[in-house]
Amino acid sequence: MFGYVIPQKSELKVREYEVFRAYYCGLCKEIGKKSQVARMALTFDMTFLGILLSSIYLENELCVKKFCAFKMKKVMVITDNAYMEYAGDMNTILSNRKLLDDYNDDRNFFSLLLSKIINTKSLSILSMDKLIKIDYNLKELNNLEKLKCNSIDETGHCFASLTSEIFKINEDKQGRVLSLLGYNVGKWIYTIDAFDDLLEDINKQKYNPLIHTFNYSGGNAEDFKKAIRDNMEFTLVKCLDEVGKAFELLQIKKNKAIIENIIYMGMKQKTDIVLRGRCKNDQSIRDLRGKGRCY
Amino acid sequence: MTNPYETLGVREGATEEEIKASYKELVKKYHPDKYENNPLQDLADEKMREINEAYDYLVKNNQGGNNQDFYNNDQYNGNNNGYSNPVFQRIRNLINLNNLLAAEQELNSIHDKSAEWYFLRGVIFMRKGWYNEGYNDLKTAIAMEPSNNEYRSALNNATNSNNTYMNNAFSRGTRTNSDFCDTLSCLCCADQACDCMGLGCCC
Numbered sequence: 001m002f003g004y005v006i007p008q009k010s011e012l013k014v015r016e017y018e019v020f021r022a023y024y025c026g027l028c029k030e031i032g033k034k035s036q037v038a039r040m041a042l043t044f045d046m047t048f049l050g051i052l053l054s055s056i057y058l059e060n061e062l063c064v065k066k067f068c069a070f071k072m073k074k075v076m077v078i079t080d081n082a083y084m085e086y087a088g089d090m091n092t093i094l095s096n097r098k099l100l101d102d103y104n105d106d107r108n109f110f111s112l113l114l115s116k117i118i119n120t121k122s123l124s125i126l127s128m129d130k131l132i133k134i135d136y137n138l139k140e141l142n143n144l145e146k147l148k149c150n151s152i153d154e155t156g157h158c159f160a161s162l163t164s165e166i167f168k169i170n171e172d173k174q175g176r177v178l179s180l181l182g183y184n185v186g187k188w189i190y191t192i193d194a195f196d197d198l199l200e201d202i203n204k205q206k207y208n209p210l211i212h213t214f215n216y217s218g219g220n221a222e223d224f225k226k227a228i229r230d231n232m233e234f235t236l237v238k239c240l241d242e243v244g245k246a247f248e249l250l251q252i253k254k255n256k257a258i259i260e261n262i263i264y265m266g267m268k269q270k271t272d273i274v275l276r277g278r279c280k281n282d283q284s285i286r287d288l289r290g291k292g293r294c295y
Numbered sequence: 296m297t298n299p300y301e302t303l304g305v306r307e308g309a310t311e312e313e314i315k316a317s318y319k320e321l322v323k324k325y326h327p328d329k330y331e332n333n334p335l336q337d338l339a340d341e342k343m344r345e346i347n348e349a350y351d352y353l354v355k356n357n358q359g360g361n362n363q364d365f366y367n368n369d370q371y372n373g374n375n376n377g378y379s380n381p382v383f384q385r386i387r388n389l390i391n392l393n394n395l396l397a398a399e400q401e402l403n404s405i406h407d408k409s410a411e412w413y414f415l416r417g418v419i420f421m422r423k424g425w426y427n428e429g430y431n432d433l434k435t436a437i438a439m440e441p442s443n444n445e446y447r448s449a450l451n452n453a454t455n456s457n458n459t460y461m462n463n464a465f466s467r468g469t470r471t472n473s474d475f476c477d478t479l480s481c482l483c484c485a486d487q488a489c490d491c492m493g494l495g496c497c498c
Contacts, residue, residue: 011468153425160424173338180335183424213427231427234457238426241460242333248324249338268464
Protein backbone atom coordinates (compact mmCIF):
# COMPACT_ATOMS: atom_id res chain seq x y z
CA MET A 1 0.00 0.00 0.00
CA PHE A 2 2.91 2.34 0.62
CA GLY A 3 5.67 3.40 -1.70
CA TYR A 4 3.65 4.25 -4.76
CA VAL A 5 3.66 8.03 -4.25
CA ILE A 6 7.28 8.83 -5.11
CA PRO A 7 9.22 11.35 -7.17
CA GLN A 8 10.94 10.38 -10.40
CA LYS A 9 14.40 10.82 -9.01
CA SER A 10 16.14 11.00 -12.39
CA GLU A 11 14.06 14.02 -13.38
CA LEU A 12 14.65 16.04 -10.22
CA LYS A 13 17.24 18.78 -10.28
CA VAL A 14 20.04 18.09 -7.83
CA ARG A 15 18.83 20.98 -5.66
CA GLU A 16 15.26 19.64 -5.73
CA TYR A 17 16.43 16.13 -4.87
CA GLU A 18 18.34 17.48 -1.86
CA VAL A 19 15.31 19.44 -0.67
CA PHE A 20 13.11 16.36 -0.98
CA ARG A 21 15.66 14.34 0.92
CA ALA A 22 15.75 17.02 3.63
CA TYR A 23 12.00 16.57 4.03
CA TYR A 24 12.38 12.79 4.07
CA CYS A 25 15.06 12.97 6.75
CA GLY A 26 13.05 15.64 8.57
CA LEU A 27 10.07 13.28 8.68
CA CYS A 28 12.29 10.56 10.07
CA LYS A 29 13.49 12.86 12.83
CA GLU A 30 9.92 13.92 13.67
CA ILE A 31 8.74 10.34 13.96
CA GLY A 32 11.83 9.54 16.02
CA LYS A 33 10.88 12.21 18.56
CA LYS A 34 7.93 10.03 19.57
CA SER A 35 9.19 6.54 18.78
CA GLN A 36 12.56 5.33 17.55
CA VAL A 37 11.15 2.06 16.24
CA ALA A 38 8.40 3.79 14.25
CA ARG A 39 11.12 5.33 12.08
CA MET A 40 11.50 1.97 10.36
CA ALA A 41 8.06 2.48 8.86
CA LEU A 42 8.97 5.81 7.24
CA THR A 43 7.28 6.24 3.85
CA PHE A 44 7.71 8.47 0.81
CA ASP A 45 3.94 8.87 0.72
CA MET A 46 3.84 10.79 3.99
CA THR A 47 6.92 12.74 2.90
CA PHE A 48 4.78 13.92 0.00
CA LEU A 49 2.07 14.95 2.47
CA GLY A 50 4.59 16.82 4.58
CA ILE A 51 6.20 18.71 1.72
CA LEU A 52 2.81 19.55 0.17
CA LEU A 53 1.30 20.99 3.36
CA SER A 54 4.51 22.83 4.26
CA SER A 55 4.71 24.38 0.80
CA ILE A 56 1.15 25.67 1.07
CA TYR A 57 0.98 26.92 4.63
CA LEU A 58 4.51 27.77 5.75
CA GLU A 59 6.21 31.05 4.97
CA ASN A 60 9.71 29.85 5.74
CA GLU A 61 11.48 26.52 5.61
CA LEU A 62 13.89 25.86 8.42
CA CYS A 63 16.65 23.46 7.59
CA VAL A 64 19.46 22.35 9.88
CA LYS A 65 22.25 19.80 9.84
CA LYS A 66 21.70 16.94 12.25
CA PHE A 67 23.49 13.69 12.90
CA CYS A 68 21.85 10.59 11.46
CA ALA A 69 22.65 7.40 13.34
CA PHE A 70 21.61 5.32 10.36
CA LYS A 71 23.86 6.93 7.81
CA MET A 72 26.52 7.73 10.38
CA LYS A 73 26.95 11.29 9.17
CA LYS A 74 25.34 14.71 9.40
CA VAL A 75 22.42 15.33 7.07
CA MET A 76 20.19 18.30 6.25
CA VAL A 77 16.77 17.98 7.87
CA ILE A 78 13.68 20.13 7.77
CA THR A 79 12.93 21.12 11.34
CA ASP A 80 10.54 23.15 13.50
CA ASN A 81 7.60 22.31 11.30
CA ALA A 82 4.15 21.49 12.65
CA TYR A 83 3.12 19.98 9.31
CA MET A 84 5.98 17.51 9.49
CA GLU A 85 4.89 16.52 12.98
CA TYR A 86 1.41 15.96 11.56
CA ALA A 87 2.77 13.91 8.65
CA GLY A 88 4.79 11.92 11.15
CA ASP A 89 1.67 11.17 13.18
CA MET A 90 -0.17 10.10 10.04
CA ASN A 91 2.76 7.86 9.09
CA THR A 92 2.64 6.20 12.51
CA ILE A 93 -1.15 5.78 12.47
CA LEU A 94 -1.19 4.18 9.02
CA SER A 95 1.74 1.90 9.88
CA ASN A 96 0.09 0.81 13.12
CA ARG A 97 -3.26 0.09 11.43
CA LYS A 98 -1.50 -1.82 8.65
CA LEU A 99 0.30 -3.98 11.20
CA LEU A 100 -2.96 -4.74 12.97
CA ASP A 101 -4.55 -5.55 9.64
CA ASP A 102 -1.68 -7.93 8.78
CA TYR A 103 -2.12 -9.63 12.12
CA ASN A 104 -5.87 -10.06 11.54
CA ASP A 105 -5.26 -11.43 8.05
CA ASP A 106 -2.38 -13.82 8.61
CA ARG A 107 -2.17 -14.20 12.39
CA ASN A 108 1.39 -12.95 12.12
CA PHE A 109 2.44 -12.40 15.73
CA PHE A 110 5.45 -10.38 14.71
CA SER A 111 3.05 -7.83 13.22
CA LEU A 112 1.06 -7.78 16.44
CA LEU A 113 4.19 -7.23 18.48
CA LEU A 114 5.40 -4.46 16.21
CA SER A 115 2.00 -2.76 16.40
CA LYS A 116 2.40 -2.46 20.16
CA ILE A 117 5.70 -0.66 19.68
CA ILE A 118 4.67 1.46 16.69
CA ASN A 119 1.59 2.69 18.51
CA THR A 120 -0.78 5.63 18.45
CA LYS A 121 -0.27 6.77 22.02
CA SER A 122 1.52 10.06 21.56
CA LEU A 123 -0.40 11.92 18.88
CA SER A 124 -1.26 15.60 18.62
CA ILE A 125 -4.88 16.67 19.16
CA LEU A 126 -5.50 17.18 15.46
CA SER A 127 -4.02 13.76 14.75
CA MET A 128 -6.23 12.09 17.33
CA ASP A 129 -9.24 13.67 15.70
CA LYS A 130 -8.12 12.35 12.33
CA LEU A 131 -7.54 8.91 13.85
CA ILE A 132 -11.24 8.58 14.62
CA LYS A 133 -12.15 9.33 11.02
CA ILE A 134 -9.41 7.04 9.70
CA ASP A 135 -10.67 4.17 11.85
CA TYR A 136 -14.24 4.76 10.71
CA ASN A 137 -13.23 4.43 7.08
CA LEU A 138 -11.02 1.42 7.72
CA LYS A 139 -13.93 -0.29 9.46
CA GLU A 140 -16.20 0.41 6.46
CA LEU A 141 -13.52 -0.98 4.17
CA ASN A 142 -13.14 -4.08 6.29
CA ASN A 143 -16.90 -4.71 6.17
CA LEU A 144 -17.01 -4.36 2.41
CA GLU A 145 -14.09 -6.73 2.01
CA LYS A 146 -15.77 -9.31 4.25
CA LEU A 147 -18.90 -9.04 2.10
CA LYS A 148 -16.70 -9.56 -0.98
CA CYS A 149 -17.78 -6.21 -2.42
CA ASN A 150 -17.81 -6.24 -6.22
CA SER A 151 -16.95 -2.62 -6.85
CA ILE A 152 -13.39 -1.33 -6.98
CA ASP A 153 -14.90 2.16 -6.72
CA GLU A 154 -16.90 1.39 -3.59
CA THR A 155 -13.99 -0.18 -1.73
CA GLY A 156 -11.59 2.43 -3.08
CA HIS A 157 -13.99 5.11 -1.84
CA CYS A 158 -13.35 4.11 1.78
CA PHE A 159 -9.61 4.43 1.44
CA ALA A 160 -9.99 7.61 -0.62
CA SER A 161 -12.24 9.17 2.04
CA LEU A 162 -9.57 8.33 4.57
CA THR A 163 -6.79 10.07 2.62
CA SER A 164 -9.14 12.95 1.85
CA GLU A 165 -9.44 13.51 5.61
CA ILE A 166 -5.70 13.25 6.08
CA PHE A 167 -4.95 15.88 3.44
CA LYS A 168 -7.58 18.37 4.59
CA ILE A 169 -6.15 20.01 7.67
CA ASN A 170 -8.01 23.31 7.44
CA GLU A 171 -11.54 24.35 6.57
CA ASP A 172 -10.29 27.12 4.28
CA LYS A 173 -10.45 27.21 0.47
CA GLN A 174 -7.16 25.36 0.22
CA GLY A 175 -8.59 22.73 2.52
CA ARG A 176 -11.41 22.13 0.07
CA VAL A 177 -8.95 21.60 -2.75
CA LEU A 178 -6.70 19.42 -0.59
CA SER A 179 -9.69 17.30 0.31
CA LEU A 180 -10.33 16.49 -3.37
CA LEU A 181 -6.63 16.07 -4.10
CA GLY A 182 -6.31 13.68 -1.16
CA TYR A 183 -9.39 11.76 -2.29
CA ASN A 184 -7.93 11.11 -5.73
CA VAL A 185 -4.48 10.25 -4.37
CA GLY A 186 -6.12 7.66 -2.11
CA LYS A 187 -8.28 6.28 -4.93
CA TRP A 188 -5.16 5.95 -7.06
CA ILE A 189 -3.16 4.20 -4.32
CA TYR A 190 -5.94 1.73 -3.53
CA THR A 191 -6.62 0.91 -7.18
CA ILE A 192 -3.00 0.54 -8.22
CA ASP A 193 -2.30 -1.62 -5.17
CA ALA A 194 -5.25 -3.88 -6.03
CA PHE A 195 -4.00 -4.27 -9.60
CA ASP A 196 -0.41 -4.84 -8.47
CA ASP A 197 -1.48 -7.57 -6.03
CA LEU A 198 -4.00 -9.19 -8.37
CA LEU A 199 -2.00 -12.22 -9.48
CA GLU A 200 -0.79 -13.01 -5.98
CA ASP A 201 -4.30 -12.64 -4.53
CA ILE A 202 -5.77 -14.94 -7.17
CA ASN A 203 -3.12 -17.57 -6.46
CA LYS A 204 -3.54 -17.34 -2.71
CA GLN A 205 -7.34 -17.06 -3.01
CA LYS A 206 -7.35 -13.81 -1.06
CA TYR A 207 -10.01 -11.14 -1.51
CA ASN A 208 -9.22 -8.60 -4.21
CA PRO A 209 -11.97 -6.20 -5.33
CA LEU A 210 -10.91 -6.52 -8.98
CA ILE A 211 -11.69 -10.26 -8.94
CA HIS A 212 -15.32 -9.49 -8.22
CA THR A 213 -15.63 -6.20 -10.12
CA PHE A 214 -14.60 -7.83 -13.38
CA ASN A 215 -16.02 -11.28 -12.67
CA TYR A 216 -12.95 -13.47 -12.68
CA SER A 217 -14.23 -16.99 -13.16
CA GLY A 218 -11.12 -19.14 -12.97
CA GLY A 219 -8.86 -19.60 -15.95
CA ASN A 220 -5.56 -17.95 -16.74
CA ALA A 221 -4.92 -15.16 -14.23
CA GLU A 222 -2.43 -13.36 -16.50
CA ASP A 223 -5.00 -13.18 -19.29
CA PHE A 224 -7.60 -11.81 -16.89
CA LYS A 225 -5.18 -9.14 -15.73
CA LYS A 226 -4.44 -8.16 -19.33
CA ALA A 227 -8.14 -8.06 -20.19
CA ILE A 228 -8.95 -5.50 -17.51
CA ARG A 229 -5.89 -3.36 -18.12
CA ASP A 230 -7.60 -0.75 -20.33
CA ASN A 231 -10.36 -0.17 -17.78
CA MET A 232 -7.74 0.12 -15.05
CA GLU A 233 -5.70 2.58 -17.10
CA PHE A 234 -8.75 4.81 -17.50
CA THR A 235 -9.41 4.87 -13.76
CA LEU A 236 -5.79 5.30 -12.70
CA VAL A 237 -5.01 8.08 -15.17
CA LYS A 238 -8.32 9.78 -14.35
CA CYS A 239 -7.30 9.83 -10.66
CA LEU A 240 -3.96 11.42 -11.57
CA ASP A 241 -5.67 13.87 -13.93
CA GLU A 242 -7.92 15.00 -11.08
CA VAL A 243 -4.96 15.23 -8.69
CA GLY A 244 -3.27 17.49 -11.25
CA LYS A 245 -6.35 19.66 -11.71
CA ALA A 246 -6.78 20.09 -7.97
CA PHE A 247 -3.08 20.84 -7.58
CA GLU A 248 -3.33 23.67 -10.15
CA LEU A 249 -5.93 25.33 -7.92
CA LEU A 250 -3.67 25.36 -4.87
CA GLN A 251 -1.65 28.39 -3.89
CA ILE A 252 1.80 26.84 -3.50
CA LYS A 253 4.44 29.08 -1.98
CA LYS A 254 7.49 26.97 -2.82
CA ASN A 255 8.76 23.54 -3.92
CA LYS A 256 6.28 23.56 -6.78
CA ALA A 257 8.66 21.72 -9.10
CA ILE A 258 9.19 18.87 -6.64
CA ILE A 259 5.47 18.37 -6.11
CA GLU A 260 4.87 18.56 -9.87
CA ASN A 261 7.54 15.91 -10.35
CA ILE A 262 5.70 13.58 -7.99
CA ILE A 263 2.24 14.22 -9.47
CA TYR A 264 3.09 14.34 -13.17
CA MET A 265 6.14 12.09 -13.35
CA GLY A 266 6.70 9.84 -10.36
CA MET A 267 3.11 8.67 -10.01
CA LYS A 268 2.69 8.50 -13.77
CA GLN A 269 5.79 6.35 -14.13
CA LYS A 270 4.54 4.10 -11.33
CA THR A 271 1.24 3.72 -13.19
CA ASP A 272 3.04 2.71 -16.38
CA ILE A 273 5.24 0.23 -14.54
CA VAL A 274 2.38 -1.44 -12.69
CA LEU A 275 0.12 -1.55 -15.76
CA ARG A 276 2.80 -2.93 -18.06
CA GLY A 277 4.03 -5.35 -15.39
CA ARG A 278 7.72 -4.61 -15.47
CA CYS A 279 8.79 -3.94 -11.91
CA LYS A 280 7.10 -4.95 -8.68
CA ASN A 281 7.74 -2.62 -5.78
CA ASP A 282 6.14 -3.46 -2.51
CA GLN A 283 7.21 -1.45 0.48
CA SER A 284 5.11 -3.33 2.99
CA ILE A 285 5.89 -3.18 6.66
CA ARG A 286 7.40 -6.63 6.73
CA ASP A 287 9.65 -5.75 3.79
CA LEU A 288 11.61 -3.42 6.01
CA ARG A 289 14.37 -2.95 3.51
CA GLY A 290 11.96 -2.53 0.57
CA LYS A 291 12.73 -5.28 -1.91
CA GLY A 292 12.37 -4.11 -5.50
CA ARG A 293 12.03 -7.07 -7.79
CA CYS A 294 12.51 -6.50 -11.49
CA TYR A 295 11.38 -9.03 -14.05
CA MET B 296 -6.85 42.64 -7.61
CA THR B 297 -3.58 40.85 -7.00
CA ASN B 298 -0.53 41.79 -9.01
CA PRO B 299 -1.59 41.13 -12.63
CA TYR B 300 1.96 40.23 -13.67
CA GLU B 301 2.09 37.59 -10.96
CA THR B 302 -1.32 36.21 -11.90
CA LEU B 303 -0.27 35.81 -15.53
CA GLY B 304 3.19 34.59 -14.61
CA VAL B 305 5.04 37.22 -16.65
CA ARG B 306 7.76 39.65 -15.67
CA GLU B 307 7.02 43.36 -15.31
CA GLY B 308 7.45 45.08 -18.64
CA ALA B 309 6.67 41.95 -20.64
CA THR B 310 5.71 42.49 -24.27
CA GLU B 311 2.16 42.04 -25.47
CA GLU B 312 3.19 38.82 -27.24
CA GLU B 313 4.53 37.39 -24.00
CA ILE B 314 1.39 38.37 -22.13
CA LYS B 315 -0.87 36.85 -24.79
CA ALA B 316 1.16 33.63 -24.89
CA SER B 317 1.04 33.25 -21.13
CA TYR B 318 -2.68 34.03 -21.11
CA LYS B 319 -3.36 31.33 -23.70
CA GLU B 320 -1.48 28.75 -21.60
CA LEU B 321 -3.44 29.67 -18.50
CA VAL B 322 -6.77 29.54 -20.31
CA LYS B 323 -5.89 26.01 -21.41
CA LYS B 324 -5.10 25.07 -17.83
CA TYR B 325 -8.19 26.54 -16.16
CA HIS B 326 -10.67 26.29 -19.01
CA PRO B 327 -14.19 25.59 -17.71
CA ASP B 328 -14.53 22.61 -20.04
CA LYS B 329 -11.65 20.96 -18.22
CA TYR B 330 -13.41 21.40 -14.89
CA GLU B 331 -16.86 20.62 -16.27
CA ASN B 332 -17.59 17.58 -14.13
CA ASN B 333 -15.47 18.70 -11.22
CA PRO B 334 -16.53 19.64 -7.68
CA LEU B 335 -13.93 22.41 -7.73
CA GLN B 336 -15.48 24.03 -10.82
CA ASP B 337 -16.34 27.22 -8.91
CA LEU B 338 -12.72 27.65 -7.81
CA ALA B 339 -11.53 27.17 -11.38
CA ASP B 340 -14.09 29.79 -12.52
CA GLU B 341 -12.78 32.16 -9.87
CA LYS B 342 -9.22 31.59 -11.07
CA MET B 343 -10.34 32.16 -14.66
CA ARG B 344 -11.97 35.47 -13.66
CA GLU B 345 -8.73 36.56 -11.94
CA ILE B 346 -6.76 35.69 -15.05
CA ASN B 347 -9.13 37.55 -17.34
CA GLU B 348 -9.06 40.60 -15.09
CA ALA B 349 -5.27 40.58 -15.05
CA TYR B 350 -5.11 40.13 -18.82
CA ASP B 351 -7.63 42.92 -19.50
CA TYR B 352 -5.73 45.24 -17.19
CA LEU B 353 -2.32 44.57 -18.70
CA VAL B 354 -3.44 44.64 -22.32
CA LYS B 355 -5.47 47.84 -21.84
CA ASN B 356 -2.46 49.43 -20.17
CA ASN B 357 -0.07 48.36 -22.93
CA GLN B 358 -2.24 49.73 -25.74
CA GLY B 359 -5.95 49.86 -26.46
CA GLY B 360 -5.68 46.13 -27.02
CA ASN B 361 -8.73 44.10 -27.97
CA ASN B 362 -10.26 42.01 -25.25
CA GLN B 363 -11.03 38.54 -26.36
CA ASP B 364 -12.90 36.12 -24.24
CA PHE B 365 -11.29 32.88 -25.21
CA TYR B 366 -14.08 30.83 -23.80
CA ASN B 367 -17.76 30.79 -23.15
CA ASN B 368 -19.09 29.53 -19.89
CA ASP B 369 -21.80 27.00 -20.55
CA GLN B 370 -23.90 25.62 -17.78
CA TYR B 371 -24.09 21.88 -17.85
CA ASN B 372 -27.13 21.21 -20.01
CA GLY B 373 -25.36 19.46 -22.79
CA ASN B 374 -27.25 19.22 -26.07
CA ASN B 375 -30.49 18.91 -24.17
CA ASN B 376 -33.19 19.31 -26.79
CA GLY B 377 -35.99 19.44 -24.22
CA TYR B 378 -37.23 15.93 -24.96
CA SER B 379 -36.06 14.42 -21.72
CA ASN B 380 -38.73 14.04 -19.07
CA PRO B 381 -38.98 16.56 -16.20
CA VAL B 382 -37.48 14.15 -13.66
CA PHE B 383 -34.29 13.89 -15.72
CA GLN B 384 -34.26 17.68 -16.04
CA ARG B 385 -34.56 17.96 -12.28
CA ILE B 386 -31.67 15.53 -11.91
CA ARG B 387 -29.56 17.56 -14.33
CA ASN B 388 -30.24 20.68 -12.23
CA LEU B 389 -29.18 18.84 -9.09
CA ILE B 390 -25.97 17.74 -10.79
CA ASN B 391 -25.30 21.36 -11.80
CA LEU B 392 -25.69 22.40 -8.19
CA ASN B 393 -23.30 19.61 -7.22
CA ASN B 394 -25.99 18.02 -5.05
CA LEU B 395 -24.94 14.53 -6.07
CA LEU B 396 -26.62 12.69 -3.23
CA ALA B 397 -30.07 14.05 -4.12
CA ALA B 398 -29.42 13.48 -7.82
CA GLU B 399 -28.47 9.87 -7.15
CA GLN B 400 -31.53 9.28 -4.96
CA GLU B 401 -33.89 10.69 -7.59
CA LEU B 402 -32.20 8.58 -10.26
CA ASN B 403 -32.53 5.41 -8.22
CA SER B 404 -36.27 5.97 -7.86
CA ILE B 405 -36.64 5.60 -11.63
CA HIS B 406 -37.06 2.00 -12.70
CA ASP B 407 -36.94 2.40 -16.45
CA LYS B 408 -33.22 2.32 -17.20
CA SER B 409 -33.00 4.16 -20.48
CA ALA B 410 -29.85 5.39 -22.18
CA GLU B 411 -30.32 8.79 -20.56
CA TRP B 412 -30.64 7.09 -17.18
CA TYR B 413 -27.26 5.39 -17.63
CA PHE B 414 -25.77 8.61 -18.97
CA LEU B 415 -26.87 10.64 -15.94
CA ARG B 416 -25.69 7.95 -13.55
CA GLY B 417 -22.37 7.90 -15.39
CA VAL B 418 -22.04 11.67 -14.95
CA ILE B 419 -22.84 11.41 -11.25
CA PHE B 420 -20.29 8.62 -10.80
CA MET B 421 -17.58 10.62 -12.60
CA ARG B 422 -18.23 13.63 -10.36
CA LYS B 423 -18.17 11.44 -7.27
CA GLY B 424 -14.78 10.07 -8.25
CA TRP B 425 -16.09 6.56 -8.99
CA TYR B 426 -14.38 6.44 -12.35
CA ASN B 427 -14.71 2.74 -13.18
CA GLU B 428 -18.49 2.75 -12.65
CA GLY B 429 -18.77 6.09 -14.46
CA TYR B 430 -16.82 4.77 -17.44
CA ASN B 431 -19.00 1.65 -17.66
CA ASP B 432 -22.25 3.61 -17.45
CA LEU B 433 -21.21 6.14 -20.10
CA LYS B 434 -20.24 3.27 -22.41
CA THR B 435 -23.59 1.60 -21.77
CA ALA B 436 -25.46 4.82 -22.62
CA ILE B 437 -23.50 5.15 -25.86
CA ALA B 438 -24.13 1.51 -26.74
CA MET B 439 -27.88 1.99 -26.19
CA GLU B 440 -28.04 5.21 -28.21
CA PRO B 441 -24.99 5.41 -30.51
CA SER B 442 -26.26 8.51 -32.34
CA ASN B 443 -26.52 10.65 -29.24
CA ASN B 444 -23.78 13.29 -29.33
CA GLU B 445 -24.16 14.36 -25.73
CA TYR B 446 -23.25 10.92 -24.42
CA ARG B 447 -20.29 10.53 -26.78
CA SER B 448 -19.01 14.00 -25.90
CA ALA B 449 -19.03 13.22 -22.21
CA LEU B 450 -16.92 10.10 -22.64
CA ASN B 451 -14.64 11.83 -25.13
CA ASN B 452 -14.09 14.73 -22.74
CA ALA B 453 -13.10 12.33 -19.98
CA THR B 454 -10.73 10.42 -22.26
CA ASN B 455 -9.28 13.61 -23.74
CA SER B 456 -8.65 14.97 -20.28
CA ASN B 457 -6.70 11.80 -19.51
CA ASN B 458 -4.70 12.26 -22.70
CA THR B 459 -3.96 15.87 -21.76
CA TYR B 460 -2.57 14.66 -18.45
CA MET B 461 -0.43 12.02 -20.21
CA ASN B 462 0.90 14.57 -22.71
CA ASN B 463 1.61 17.01 -19.93
CA ALA B 464 3.49 14.30 -18.05
CA PHE B 465 5.34 13.12 -21.15
CA SER B 466 6.47 16.60 -22.16
CA ARG B 467 8.08 17.19 -18.78
CA GLY B 468 10.47 14.29 -18.98
CA THR B 469 13.50 13.83 -21.19
CA ARG B 470 12.20 11.96 -24.18
CA THR B 471 15.08 9.59 -24.74
CA ASN B 472 15.20 6.16 -26.29
CA SER B 473 12.91 3.96 -24.25
CA ASP B 474 15.35 1.06 -23.82
CA PHE B 475 17.79 3.14 -21.88
CA CYS B 476 14.98 4.71 -19.89
CA ASP B 477 13.66 1.27 -19.02
CA THR B 478 17.07 0.17 -17.80
CA LEU B 479 17.51 3.39 -15.87
CA SER B 480 14.10 3.19 -14.22
CA CYS B 481 14.78 -0.44 -13.31
CA LEU B 482 18.04 0.64 -11.77
CA CYS B 483 16.15 3.41 -9.98
CA CYS B 484 13.75 0.81 -8.59
CA ALA B 485 16.60 -1.35 -7.39
CA ASP B 486 18.41 1.74 -6.19
CA GLN B 487 15.45 2.73 -4.07
CA ALA B 488 15.42 -0.78 -2.70
CA CYS B 489 19.03 -0.84 -1.65
CA ASP B 490 18.73 2.72 -0.40
CA CYS B 491 17.58 1.19 2.85
CA MET B 492 14.99 3.82 3.60
CA GLY B 493 17.14 6.63 2.30
CA LEU B 494 17.02 8.23 -1.10
CA GLY B 495 20.68 7.63 -1.84
CA CYS B 496 23.08 6.36 0.77
CA CYS B 497 25.94 6.55 -1.71
CA CYS B 498 25.76 10.23 -2.53
